[in-house]
Amino acid sequence: MSTAMHDTIASSGRASDSRVLRPGELDLTHKVILYLEDISVSFDGFKALNNLSLTIDAGELRAIIGPNGAGKTTMMDVITGKTRPDTGKAFFGQTLDLTRMSEPEIAHAGIGRKFQKPTIFENHSVFENLELAMKTDKRVWKSLFAQLTGDERDRVSDTLKRIRLQAEADRPAGLLSHGQKQWLEIGMLLMQEPRLLLLDEPVAGMTDEETERTAELFVSLAGQHSLVVVEHDMSFVEALGGQVTVLHEGSVLAEGSLAKVQNDPRVIEVYLGR
Amino acid sequence: MSPSLHHLLRILWLTLCCAFGSAHAAPSAETLARLAADDSDTRIAAIAELGAEGSAQSVALLDALADEALALTGDGRLVILTDTGALDAASGSAIAPYPDDAEPLMVNNRVRNALQSAKAATNIRATDRATRLAAAQLLRDSAGEALMPILEPALDAEPDKEIRAILALAVARVNLASAEPAKRIRAAELLGDSSDASVKAMLAALLDKDGNGQFAEPDAEVRAAAKASILAIERRLAIADLASTAFTGLSLGSILLLAALGLAITYGVMGVINMAHGELLMVGAYATYVVQGLFRTHLPGYIDSYVLAAVPVAFLTAAAVGMLMERTVIRWLYGRPLETLLATWGLSLVLIQTARVIFGPQNVEVANPSWMSGGVSSFADIVLPWNRLVIIGFAIFVLLLVWLMMQKTRLGMFVRAVTQNRAMAGCVGVPTARIDTLAFGIGAGIAGLGGCALSQVANVGPAMGQGYIVDSFMVVVLGGVGQLAGAVTAAMGLGLMTKILEGWAGAVVAKILVLVFIIIFIQKRPQGLFALKGRFVED
């Protein structure tokens, strides 16, 4: 991560120092945007997460890899409030206790998520999908009278271009192919302008070329946003360039640069294979 | 014993009497005349006389009166009407021509009561144990001072322990009013063995004070004995109360379950919002009715087994109707669950009207076979009706059937797979169309079985199904859609709760409270009792 990037984050952190935080606002005083400590989750006795601890810095782009069933998706479930951990702490910034917030509250606080299985609004057009995701006041009363401003329209168009779905803008999203749905979901995430993006296998089903584009996109987002990307595609992880965390049986097995973890015999044993 | 057989025996008996001359003198003409009097008091006195006399011919006369076969002709003669002709009541000889103007003597409840007592007074001396037992039971509840001359000798002569205990109670009841305190004490103590609320009332009356503060029972010892006995009876009654509430709750639960099990498949497993479910119950019930009719006309001797034959017929008929529904209508609606609501609502209207056209709008009569009529008296006057006992057993049987089918057979697995992912089920080689038809047929057939059971306790009519549809959905949904164990728990829970509340607040309020309970309960368990858990539920 470049120092310049670090500076912007740091300065935004300082900015928030200088004034009183409103309740629910993200506090990045210690540069940490996501803080998981000793998280455990079990299903009928099976420990999907086992004392998992992990911190993500603001602006960081982190890749998470690990065998099938290691608990990657479950971890995202915990962060987004879908699953409540049995034990452990999960904080967004310094102050926001994720284990006590509802999904919309968490989303509102600035965490966005792309699911492993693309989930979009199938009966809405591609355009409407993006419109709904857009960062704005999402309360009932506002939505009754909401109207797209020119600005907002432009933002939707920009995103459409970015995810290459301009031509499909008015089609129902349910008719998109699998890969197109993946893109749309990424687009929705961008519209949300979250501080922290959680991406569960974003390039599954994409061509190699699109995989590269996606990697570029994520790298460009890092800095202003923090990203946590789960993937099994090592060339993609390589292209992301950031730190890599390996999960195994619900806890961290290894952490470091891709090169480092790729040579870790345990990682090769349980994950990469020979 | 069938009435005609009864008649036959009576004729035989009377004939014998006439042919060989009876050991006893025939009842006097005067007594006979009093039997036909206008005034009930006179008649009842005559009945008592005949009963006390106990001659075979008197018994025959009383039986004829009880069967409303004793008639008065226009010219004032008493005759006994039989299936084949008429007999003179006084002589027992056949009369020709048949007296067309003979009017059966009116028997009202009062006369019937007198007849029963008279009959019991005779029967207590019978040789057959069962007859004596029945007579003793009757006497226990109704004996009065007047019968003491019969009761006491009968008690002394009685060899059977059980009957003796009953007779002792009967004697004790009478003795409670005896002039001798010792007898009264003994009686009060003995009556503590009773589990009869009326005995309790009788004992309690001893403890009442009159206007001057005097106890109705002057002897303190008798009062103490009575008090102790009352406590003993009360304890037994309290237990009986609990047991009977539990039984009624269980029974209601089993009926709810039977009504709902078919729906647990068609809706719970297959996802068809089957508004015609109630009508499938109706089909099963009408099938039972038809089988009963066929037995009555073709196999009258086996009428008691008609229900057994009706079980498979109800299953098959309802299954056939169900499969027809599936093939013609529901088949086109998979993946559009809400449309099934509309179409099956339409189907239910059609089925109701069809029943109305075929069988008429009125309810039809489905009788319990004799082995399902009446009940077993358990202690403290609780009668467990046979039909309800059988239905509880039947519910367990059907439940087992459904469970085995769904969980232990490949068919069950296919059905579950098809409803979870129809396209993919086809892609692993399941003939989805056939499975759908079969599964819906089985669900409908199970509903038919439910209908067969319901016909034994409730109405059979065109609109009968409408009364069950709401309850059935409540059971299936409250239990958790697709969860057999949930349906069972829900049915039993609702049954018990309804019955407990009903005893406390009455039927209407109980029903309201149960519904409110359902609303509140679902708040706590938004997916029903046995909610499906797991990560796939939300997606």
Added chain:
Amino acid sequence: MLTVDNLNQYYGGSHILRNLSFEVPMGQVTCLLGRNGVGKTTLLKTLMGLVPSATGSIQLAVDAQARDLTRAPSYARVKAGIGYVPQGREIFPRLTVEENLQMGLATCPARTTLPDRIFEMFPVLLKMMRRRGGDLSGGQQQQLAIGRALAMGPKLLILDEPTEGIQPSIIKDIERAIRTLAATGEMAILLVEQYYDFAESLADHYLLMERGEIILRGRGDQMVAHGVREALSV
């Protein structure tokens, strides 16, 4: 051997598959490539009878016996010997893993047992036999879907992006397994794949689709020469 002739397919008004003709020979791996939305999945669904084909014919020849499957319902195609691993896994969420696998035996006589091969390839399935399919992780579900298709020992195995979401070591196992299966000479394999390297290393033949048409085809070892990778990234 699967023979597809002149297949056409429409969704609403739009022409999705245009005059497709190709073969999938026995004992070989045929890879179908193409960018997102060109119609690969649609083609496979048409082969499975999930969407009715407008025109054209689909023939499956097993043991020198050819069957026309153009109008056959899905289950009949499976009975004829096709195994299918769909895109998006499509496991039965409320059946246990074991039951899911047994569903793969739907066309076999009752009491047929599951081949051990499945568990050798995907040991995790053995560990999770009693868990419900829907509770598995994404990659586990994918493994389950492949295992299910293999259960009955198909004559033609159709795989729609089977490596999606699977960890690298197992992808390698799958690669080996597919090669072994093809090598027995008793199975034809039609593989749709976005993961180019995987496809290239397996393909005996390849087909490249573009907007509903096959624009390039050839032997697997010609993929580099024909510039397939480049064609995919335009």
Added chain:
Amino acid sequence: MRTPLTVRLFQSLPRTAWLALAIFAAIAWIAIPAAHLLLPESSALHVSAYTVTLMGKILCYAVVAVAMDLIWGYAGILSLGHGVFFALGGYAFGMYLMRQIGTDGSYGVMLPDFMVFLDWKELPWFWIGSDSFLWALFLVVAVPGLLAFVFGWFAFRSRIKGVYFSIITQALTYATMLLFFRNETGFGGNNGFTDFKRILGYDITSPQMRLVLFGLSAALLIAVLILGRYLVTSKFGRVLAAIRDAESRVRFIGYQPTQYKLAMWTLSAVLCALAGALYVPQVGIINPSEMSPANSIEIAVWVAVGGRGTLIGGVIGAFIVNLAKSFFTVSFPDYWLFFLGFLFIGVTLFLPDGVVGLWRKLRARRPAAPAPTGTAPAVATEQPAADTPPPAASTQGARA
């Protein structure tokens, strides 16, 4: 450059729809009154009191159907208990109508007859103020609105969905029905309210009053259609539809589904209640059977027949079903259930999206006639039922 609300309201309906509404309004407010009052009974164009009442009644049903469509068609929440809101609206207004009877009842006192009969000496507390027209209007909105709000608040908060929600709404209406059946509850038991005499002092049976009620029903329907259309085309409507299709996803992008559902639910209930309030003086009776589960199911049936998620479909469905009922019960009293039953079956089988769906299909077919190649056979244009269920019916609604 925000567009003013009125303009947007106007824009939410296409021009043809405005035209249709205008024609409808003209018929309801001018043609029918004229034909009823001015034309002699012998005239072929005379509209009888019977017809006016019948139409007025169906207009009220149509409002209910539109309200149902708003919550079912657009929010995917199938209520099997909407009858309770309709009936409560009716009862609230019925209380006023009962008070207007004054001393004209059979006991000749100010208390409603059934209270005299129950030996009640004075009005129970919840009847206080019921002689005021305005208070009655307030109750019409407030009571069902409050019930819906409280009920919905708990239910949506607990994330009760699909059939579970449907069933508890059914339990709600059923329980309320039983409650109202009881004489002690204070609403006339099974007999309910009937034998009304006046509204605001005017004779309720006069032709003018009949026409006023009829005109108000038409006005309510028009208003509900416009409002409904605005809602479903607004962002609010889109969020609601998104909740219907993928509620958890909506949560993850930061909306509170509970609030959205609650808003639409309560609105729908209040619209039902208004319809109920207009219904009661027109049909002349309100009793608990309006809350029977079957009645509520029928409301859903109207919507399904007309076409779900179309608004106008509710209106069409309410008219078709109720006119068919009125016609068949007279013409084929013994067999009308067959007709009705087959109508429902036929609609589902052959018109999967209701009558409106058929109409749309017919319209869509015309421009689509010159198909791309002309060789595409019809089958391929059909949605493959096995694969992708038609969007409207995929996941939402009464199924878990």
Added chain:
Amino acid sequence: ADTIKVGVLHSLSGTMAISETALKNVALMAIDEINAAGGVMGKQLEPVVVDPASNWPLFAEKARQLLSQDKVAVTFGCWTSVSRKSVNPVFKELNGLLFYPVQYEGEELEKNVFYTGAAPNQQAIPAVEYLMSKDGGEAKRFVLLGTDYVYPRTTNKILRAFLHSKGVKDEDIMEEYTPFGHSDYQTIIANIKKFAAAGKKTAVVSTINGDSNVPFYKELGNAGLKATDVPVVAFSVGEEELRGVDAKPLVGHLAAWNYFMSVKNPTNAAFIKKYQDWAKKNGVPNADTVVTNDPMEATYVGIYMWKQAVEQAKTTDVDAVIKALGGQTFKAPSGFTLTMDKTNHHLHKPVLIGEVRADGQFSTVWKTKEPIRAQPWSPYIAGNEGKQKL
């Protein structure tokens, strides 16, 4: 027109079809019979049958249709009180004429309605008097059991007042209601048993209506509550209802009506025969087992009384017919000659009490010597004094 239209307003579908269909049938039969005999004033009667489908607002709508579209001269219809209440305003507004054939709770007198069923004093009160008599078993304790709606509630209110007047105390009266369609009577029957066990002779007065009767009687039979112990007297159970039950366990239970099918007299024999023939001819389901009952007789009587009144008034004009109806007499199948009261629009009716026989018929165990006059406004309800006429 050369026909006179006659409305028949009975539910042929829905919950009430079970009872009302037979009334439609008997009305049609009577109309056929009158037509065959030359009609009314030389005009044929033309029945207009509609189905209000057990839906109360629909009753009002259909009534309006009959009166304003079909212009019927008279309507025979309704069973439940609420349906009558629903159509009353319509008949009043359009000045129509309704004949209501079912026993009801009274507390009503409408100019446009003629009540041919029993008022409480023509059914309920004599029945209870009988139960208190020696032959009736000298009951001292009463269970008032009914379906939860106005007719049972009112009847029981009147009965309670009546029982009070006879010195029965409140603790000796148990009042219980069940919802419409209630089908599980286990608890109630257990409660009755308990109540009856207190020592005094107990009787049950049942105003259970419609579909609940079958489960009630089945349970009663199986629970071993015999008529000789605790007799049940019912006001809504007639021959038609007993068709749906196995009557054997019910022998001895009672019903109070103004007519029984089992009544023996030539008029009744002819009436039954006519109906059975008509049923066969018109393809009524189960035509060989059709029965007649009290409301059917009341319908039949009503039609003939109307015919006589029209012929006397020489017009079908409603006001004239109403005037002519008072004092009409008709020899009814019950064996009595019934009179329409001059002032209160109710029939003078005999009261018959019957015990259930094993064949589902009733044997009359008590009857009044002559028809008694109806008291629609029960003297046992406060405030009704001096209201006995229109």
